[in-house]
Amino acid sequence: MNRTKKILLALLIVFIAIQFIQPAHNKAVQVLPTDFAKVFVVPNNVQSVLQNACYDCHSNNTNYPWYSNIQPMAWIMARHIKNGKDKLNFSDFGSYTSRRQISKLKGIANQIKDDEMPISSYKMMHKNARLSKEQKDLIMDWMSRTADSLSVNN
Amino acid sequence: MKNILIGIAIAATTLAACNNGNNKNTDATQKAASKDTSMTTQPSAMHDTTATQTAAAFPAKEIIAGYLQLKNALAKDNGKDAAAAGNTIATTLVKVDMKSLSEAQMKNYMDIAGDLKENAEHIGANADKLEHQREHFIMLSKDMADLIKTFGNGGQTLYKDFCPMANDGKGAIWISEVKEIQNPYLGSKMPDCGSVKETIK
Numbered sequence: 122m123n124r125t126k127k128i129l130l131a132l133l134i135v136f137i138a139i140q141f142i143q144p145a146h147n148k149a150v151q152v153l154p155t156d157f158a159k160v161f162v163v164p165n166n167v168q169s170v171l172q173n174a175c176y177d178c179h180s181n182n183t184n185y186p187w188y189s190n191i192q193p194m195a196w197i198m199a200r201h202i203k204n205g206k207d208k209l210n211f212s213d214f215g216s217y218t219s220r221r222q223i224s225k226l227k228g229i230a231n232q233i234k235d236d237e238m239p240i241s242s243y244k245m246m247h248k249n250a251r252l253s254k255e256q257k258d259l260i261m262d263w264m265s266r267t268a269d270s271l272s273v274n275n
Numbered sequence: 276m277k278n279i280l281i282g283i284a285i286a287a288t289t290l291a292a293c294n295n296g297n298n299k300n301t302d303a304t305q306k307a308a309s310k311d312t313s314m315t316t317q318p319s320a321m322h323d324t325t326a327t328q329t330a331a332a333f334p335a336k337e338i339i340a341g342y343l344q345l346k347n348a349l350a351k352d353n354g355k356d357a358a359a360a361g362n363t364i365a366t367t368l369v370k371v372d373m374k375s376l377s378e379a380q381m382k383n384y385m386d387i388a389g390d391l392k393e394n395a396e397h398i399g400a401n402a403d404k405l406e407h408q409r410e411h412f413i414m415l416s417k418d419m420a421d422l423i424k425t426f427g428n429g430g431q432t433l434y435k436d437f438c439p440m441a442n443d444g445k446g447a448i449w450i451s452e453v454k455e456i457q458n459p460y461l462g463s464k465m466p467d468c469g470s471v472k473e474t475i476k
Contacts, residue, residue: 218389221389223414224393231410235406237407269445
């Protein structure tokens with residue numbers, strides 16, 4: 122056995138070993154009363170875009186693809202989901218103060234407008250997350266209007 | 276040979292397990308450690324100053340100073356300075372001693388601070404995206420105006436300005452230390468767009 126073979130074999134073993142260490146999945150059993158769809162009256166077409174393009178990282182329910190069970194993908198995804206939920210969690214939207222809700226709604230519209238979200242690595246793997254111009258307009262418009270209506274109420 | 280490989284595998288597993296897991300544990304240890312130092316050893320010089328500052332009063336002046344720095348950077352189209360100022364605001368907010376606040380102040384502060392800090396951090400993280408910083412500055416300025424309502428102007432006359440063209444034509448406010456208009460939303464494109472709506476004395 123030469124040196125390269127040894128290294129390759131070692132890497133293979135490490136690869137196999139890490140397969141046994143899987144992070145916990147982001148799968149909630151119940152829908153919280155603070156869920157976005159319970160706090161606002163969300164039209165179906167808006168909800169379906171959010172579901173397809175945002176909820177994997179910004180809610181308590183991720184729709185896991187097949188490769189999510191292969192390490193180190195699972196770790197990378199777990200980190201993305203944690204960061205995503207820290208910034209914005211649709212499942213817990215009702216727990217934010219109204220000031221923060223307004224901020225978040227405007228932030229969502231801005232992120233879509235500036236093409237910052239969904240992130241490109243996510244779009245690469247998820248066709249549904251590549252939003253058309255109409256879908257973007259729909260989301261931006263609905264988010265801004267909802268933010269404005271909250272601002273008036275306060 | 277076999278032994279080496281098994282060794283590597285075990286090492287990898289342990290490493291990964293550590294990496295994967297117990298943030299809670301480390302957190303707890305760190306907390307315990309910091310508690311320990313504060314009780315047994317002398318507080319450091321830096322520790323000392325923060326304590327006296329916050330105990331004396333809410334650092335309204337520092338937060339406002341950070342905000343004005345940010346506002347002036349945006350008026351000059353300088354995203355890098357704006358980011359630095361955003362980070363300054365965020366760090367100042369972390370140092371606020373909640374125990375020094377009255378109950379009413381606390382309620383307002385909790386509402387405002389979370390949003391203010393998030394917007395400030397976002398501006399801090401986007402030095403190369405001036406327009407994006409300005410979007411967050413709209414919300415941050417609103418937070419700032421409300422913070423000043425609760426905690427005062429830090430002993431300095433301030434002006435609440437309004438530009439009808441900002442925020443995609445919906446208009447937005449900002450706070451300034453000078454009466455003359457220096458527009459942080461449009462910068463050099465239209466530096467004097469807007470008017471003073473209120474003087475905060």
